[in-house]
Amino acid sequence: MKVAIIGVTGYSGLELVRLLKNHPKVEIVSLHSHSQNNQDISNVYPHLKRIIDLTLEEINPKKIMATADLVFFATPSGISKDLAADFSENNFPMIDLSGDFRLKEIGAYEKWYQKEPASPAILSKAEYGLADLNSEYSSNFIANPGCYATCALLSLAPLVQEKWIDPDSIIIDGKSGLSGAGKNLSVAAHFEEAHDNMSLYKMNSHQHIPEIVQQLKSWDKSIPAIQFSTSLIPVSRGIFMTSYLKAKRKLTTSQVHQLYQSFYQDKPFIRVQAENQFPSIKQVVGSNYCDIGVAFNEATNVITVVSVLDNLVKGAAGQAIQNLNHLMKIPEITGLDFVPVYP
Amino acid sequence: MKVAIIGVTGYSGLELVRLLKNHPKVEIVSLHSHSQNNQDISNVYPHLKRIIDLTLEEINPKKIMATADLVFFATPSGISKDLAADFSENNFPMIDLSGDFRLKEIGAYEKWYQKEPASPAILSKAEYGLADLNSEYSSNFIANPGCYATCALLSLAPLVQEKWIDPDSIIIDGKSGLSGAGKNLSVAAHFEEAHDNMSLYKMNSHQHIPEIVQQLKSWDKSIPAIQFSTSLIPVSRGIFMTSYLKAKRKLTTSQVHQLYQSFYQDKPFIRVQAENQFPSIKQVVGSNYCDIGVAFNEATNVITVVSVLDNLVKGAAGQAIQNLNHLMKIPEITGLDFVPVYP
Amino acid sequence: MKVAIIGVTGYSGLELVRLLKNHPKVEIVSLHSHSQNNQDISNVYPHLKRIIDLTLEEINPKKIMATADLVFFATPSGISKDLAADFSENNFPMIDLSGDFRLKEIGAYEKWYQKEPASPAILSKAEYGLADLNSEYSSNFIANPGCYATCALLSLAPLVQEKWIDPDSIIIDGKSGLSGAGKNLSVAAHFEEAHDNMSLYKMNSHQHIPEIVQQLKSWDKSIPAIQFSTSLIPVSRGIFMTSYLKAKRKLTTSQVHQLYQSFYQDKPFIRVQAENQFPSIKQVVGSNYCDIGVAFNEATNVITVVSVLDNLVKGAAGQAIQNLNHLMKIPEITGLDFVPVYP
Amino acid sequence: MKVAIIGVTGYSGLELVRLLKNHPKVEIVSLHSHSQNNQDISNVYPHLKRIIDLTLEEINPKKIMATADLVFFATPSGISKDLAADFSENNFPMIDLSGDFRLKEIGAYEKWYQKEPASPAILSKAEYGLADLNSEYSSNFIANPGCYATCALLSLAPLVQEKWIDPDSIIIDGKSGLSGAGKNLSVAAHFEEAHDNMSLYKMNSHQHIPEIVQQLKSWDKSIPAIQFSTSLIPVSRGIFMTSYLKAKRKLTTSQVHQLYQSFYQDKPFIRVQAENQFPSIKQVVGSNYCDIGVAFNEATNVITVVSVLDNLVKGAAGQAIQNLNHLMKIPEITGLDFVPVYP
Known part of the structure; x- marks a missing residue:
């Protein structure tokens, strides 16, 4: 499974990179950011030096759909509601870590996020993905829950x-x-x-x-x-x-x-x-x-x-990967069976 | 007003020292500790060097009553319930920062502290001193509230x-x-x-x-x-x-x-x-x-x-000094009107 | 001694307020800030509520000289070098907590601060005030040392x-x-x-x-x-x-x-x-x-x-007050003889 | 490769468990502790619950040599110098994370650790294992460097x-x-x-x-x-x-x-x-x-x-595993190629 990550320079995006690096069934093929294009991610984040050898790219849905099998949105609220349109049109698998597709009731998103909501047509395709209590999804577009x-x-x-x-x-x-x-x-x-x-x-x-x-x-x-x-x-x-x-x-x-x-x-x-x-x-x-x-x-x-x-894990990137595992129909612990960092 | 502090090496006792040092109406005449007698307090606590020039003394109620006007107990629970007896007999003013004299109901102290309670006679003399809502006490023995x-x-x-x-x-x-x-x-x-x-x-x-x-x-x-x-x-x-x-x-x-x-x-x-x-x-x-x-x-x-x-202040030493001010019938802010340490 | 503080919303300025509040020989008469004029300082900093009842004022040297006896600059570098001119002309006492008047060698300020230096005439009046090793100053304009x-x-x-x-x-x-x-x-x-x-x-x-x-x-x-x-x-x-x-x-x-x-x-x-x-x-x-x-x-x-x-104390506001004490020819510990906050 | 860990309840021992859990070529077969025998490690350390299903055992060299291929000592100084004897006699592979076998000069261990040193015969077998600058060891007994x-x-x-x-x-x-x-x-x-x-x-x-x-x-x-x-x-x-x-x-x-x-x-x-x-x-x-x-x-x-x-990693357990990889003659990054936990 080849994945692209949009919004990788935020903490949830970075955590996706950290966890997916050791996922046996997933390859990260591209990283995307609004603000720091054409820079090596390891220049922006020195903890990734010698580990992740990818350059930040602009967000081009067509190109992403051509090279990846699924896209993660690790963007702040208000971004994926627009970005999802192209992917949705092509029924391309998406996992959205933001809040843009979680609220189903009309008016709720505007009230609580103070932003324009996603279009109802796209919103209706998104499925709320509380990964520990759901494992069979009817959609390939998952709204990953908030932390x-x-x-x-x-x-x-x-x-x-x-x-x-x-x-x-x-x-x-x-x-x-x-x-x-x-x-x-x-x-x-x-x-x-x-x-x-x-x-x-x-x-x-x-x-x-x-x-x-x-x-x-x-x-x-x-x-x-x-x-x-x-x-x-x-x-x-x-x-x-x-x-x-x-x-x-x-x-x-x-x-x-x-x-x-x-x-x-x-x-x-x-x-x-x-x-x-x-x-x-x-x-x-x-x-x-x-x-x-x-x-x-x-x-x-x-x-x-x-x-x-x-x-950042169960409340964001880890659950997103668990949802990816559900979509891939592989055991949900795949790539997630590591020991907490204590102390 | 001359005061003695018993249990001065704990954090509440140290805070009494810090605050009383600059109280215009109070002088600390002696410091007492179970464990570190005959040591200069500034050897035990280097932050007090060149500021507090007192030696830790054993706990001798008679001597304390001879030299001080009031005693603070800054001891863990289970100590003042016994220590208070001599002072109580002489009607000597006491402010107890521990929990030993706060609970009036029979059996409550044993249940929640898992220790033998104070004698009912002494317990009945202690007045619960929530200093911001009380200012006139009928007793000179104050049970200072918990934090x-x-x-x-x-x-x-x-x-x-x-x-x-x-x-x-x-x-x-x-x-x-x-x-x-x-x-x-x-x-x-x-x-x-x-x-x-x-x-x-x-x-x-x-x-x-x-x-x-x-x-x-x-x-x-x-x-x-x-x-x-x-x-x-x-x-x-x-x-x-x-x-x-x-x-x-x-x-x-x-x-x-x-x-x-x-x-x-x-x-x-x-x-x-x-x-x-x-x-x-x-x-x-x-x-x-x-x-x-x-x-x-x-x-x-x-x-x-x-x-x-x-x-340590409003929840212990500061409130105790506020209660002292109440007992002395001086403005309750005396010695307590300083600015919080921010940032 | 009446003092004004310019740059009071920074941490050093706030610390001056905290310490001067309890100084027996000093009264703060006005607080000044570039950015938040006409606000009560306790609205900006809730820790000062009910303690400091002053409104932030714009920086007007004439007015300051009319009401205060000395001015503290608690400004970032690059501010007091210009602000000092009016005060210097009137030989008005100043204590500058910034780095603008510390370096005497020509070119040093530009090299290390990457800013235009103060005018040589004013710079020559400022005396470096390492308060613990100096007590007699020949100037009433003190450059307070860096932390x-x-x-x-x-x-x-x-x-x-x-x-x-x-x-x-x-x-x-x-x-x-x-x-x-x-x-x-x-x-x-x-x-x-x-x-x-x-x-x-x-x-x-x-x-x-x-x-x-x-x-x-x-x-x-x-x-x-x-x-x-x-x-x-x-x-x-x-x-x-x-x-x-x-x-x-x-x-x-x-x-x-x-x-x-x-x-x-x-x-x-x-x-x-x-x-x-x-x-x-x-x-x-x-x-x-x-x-x-x-x-x-x-x-x-x-x-x-x-x-x-x-x-913020010995490295800024405390030393500045010690220098104020030196200028006032009163004991250097005045207003500074309190106990460290431990733990 | 089957390994046993002695001193597993200390932080270095726990870190060995964390890292070895995901090492593709290593299986932890037993955990040993002086103090908490017969307890499940996940009772002592709840972060290991549902992950490590092993009971703490007493330290029995014979039994360890019968079931494991190598032993880690993650003990405080002064323990492995004695424990190593039985293993050394049998030329059993050991990696010691303590300081007991690092100092070769006579008298040095006594002077700096204030303890009796290991016997010279066993000490001479231990090789100092600075894993990034050594990869070929002549011994199978590695003294892992200090942090x-x-x-x-x-x-x-x-x-x-x-x-x-x-x-x-x-x-x-x-x-x-x-x-x-x-x-x-x-x-x-x-x-x-x-x-x-x-x-x-x-x-x-x-x-x-x-x-x-x-x-x-x-x-x-x-x-x-x-x-x-x-x-x-x-x-x-x-x-x-x-x-x-x-x-x-x-x-x-x-x-x-x-x-x-x-x-x-x-x-x-x-x-x-x-x-x-x-x-x-x-x-x-x-x-x-x-x-x-x-x-x-x-x-x-x-x-x-x-x-x-x-x-705990490069300064202890990670380097010890790197040394294990060297001993096993497999790539030194095996089991250690994960992303730092940032932020």
């Missing part, structure tokens, strides 16, 4: 699908490392601001809220809304998420734990922790795992779900 | 006292820097474990839970329990707390903001942020401030309260 | 003044936290680049090289040049400097230590460590101290000097 | 072998992340001490000094000694080293750069940077690369060499 959305959906799927919780009670407190803020300079990502600090951003307005709700509703249409917060913590990679949910009835931690164990037992990348153990970010950094721990509090009837993932 | 408890209580006081929220809906997601874990070596506080990482600890079992509930119940006895989580973030000083509460009726962010503004307008150390602004840890580090921002979410009926403080 | 230069000069002064070292052997390896890189956004100061990383910048071209050499030559004109490197380390505040010098003759660590002890015994802000002890950054953060440790290696005849300081 | 030593030797090899520098002028300023301090708890590695801090340790007494000198002397016996310092920087993985050397004659940066380019052109893991570019730690983290940049200063006649590596 927070992936973490939230994997955290809640068992409880929502089994309808164990009050649909009105979902509270998700998400924390992300700075790689989630991307490569672009900003005050919030300035070392002196982010280091030794923590801050909340996009109060009640993060663009992953509608993405999470859309998927939760597909599992239980009685869910009306979610309370979802996002904060920055001074780590490089990683999402740490704490979700709070009112149980419909009295439970025990053990019962909740067993639900998760059995729900995820065949999912290679979801590692439910031992009972009364909770994951930390470092145990998944650099890997495609999402690790989950659960507890039930008798005093409050609240289930707490603690989940972690590497936002 | 998380201070942050939670200041976050919730307006909503609970005004009964704007569903008493059954309180969810508090607290995050602390590593200074909160203290000076003692532990795996969780090993640099390679804590750096670039985040982890949850004491799931549903943190000892500040009963302390918070006890105080909340004094404001609204209908509150049954709270959901309270504590996680470690890789910062040195600071608590970042996100609290979620179901409003009893439809509100606006503006209404909630006005409640907080008016509730705290005369409190010098509580800085309610401008509407739709939320505090970050760095804006309070090294200072006695607790900064608070609020929002109301129409989709979920949830009020989110974001609050920050420096756990 | 690295301060650390290097205090590290080397005893050895150079006593001519114990080979003048051709000076090697200085300086490391700085990111506050030294300032408030302006840059790739090097992007969290994802700086965190968990270390990098060297300005190889053999840092603008503090000529400043250090100029001062060393004033102590020993036989010094021809220095080898001086600067690297970024992922800390907020602090310089950590390791200097290597060939001894002219066989020495012992004890002899070198005694030289430093006696050289600095009357200097309140220079703390020579106990023999065979070496300082770390944290023991000076937030304070005006420079802590120094020394060692002699018999195998190589090399003296190693380890020195630390807070670049 | 600092690897970085220093790769930094200096071209200049020393070509005799371009004054042998008496070598000054090496090494900085290491905290993974280099290991898994054992210590004050220096306590988060509150190490974070936002920098400190020098083992002044003139680091045990890698004799290892570096021994190898340098083998290249140029006129080298008498080196000045070598080691400091801790608040990063997880990585060594950043700045070396200063007096050139014997006038040079240009370009000449020095060309020497390094040609010296290392066939070495797959040594990446000489483009002229006037200098590496940072992040560009090698998680990988087996050592990246090097050089400069010549006309004012001082000093060559500066800046080098970086991941102390």
